[in-house]
Amino acid sequence: GAGVSQTPSNKVTEKGKYVELRCDPISGHTALYWYRQSLGQGPEFLIYFQGTGAADDSGLPNDRFFAVRPEGSVSTLKIQRTERGDSAVYLCASSPDTGNTGELFFGEGSRLTVL
């Protein structure tokens, strides 16, 4: 595909369950970002990967949140012991490199609802 692909598009889970959200970035993009967007708000930064390593994870709200990118392409955001406050749209974005550019290419997001 030409764009950033995120799966699932919608996920409904129960409080306390474990959730994985997947992101397929644009081919060849070395930088990958996760953001979280609550209703009526702008996206909030979670974590940034350059290649396989997490270059900046300062936005992860607590240790229930973890993300990996083992081969420098696909990334998975993992949320343990979900809480109702985790309900949001989780957006993934990629870019060719940091390049000091603000042009990120976003996917359509994974909407997480925690009941």
Place this chain on the structure above:
Amino acid sequence: GESVGLHLPTLSVQEGDNSIINCAYSNSASDYFIWYKQESGKGPQFIIDIRSNMDKRQGQRVTVLLNKTVKHLSLQIAATQPGDSAVYFCAEAGYSTLTFGKGTMLLVSP
């Protein structure tokens, strides 16, 4: 203006009008700003950017103005079309992150 919860600032215009969307930023050290457009159910889409060594930059039908003295950005859309209806965010770029504002909803009536 400020938004609280679901109540985004909203700008309603008629098709063909010019639109101006405003944004205040807080970090006087910020030197790179970006405007994004987000349509319902989609991810944000890059529109235009500006660095702090400029006060104006033009794209196709869009112009961004930067006033560093009062820490204010604006996005001007010429001849607004129904397809411009969306939420518009300004963002400040850090080394590895974008810090987004709360957004303004633009509603364009035919």
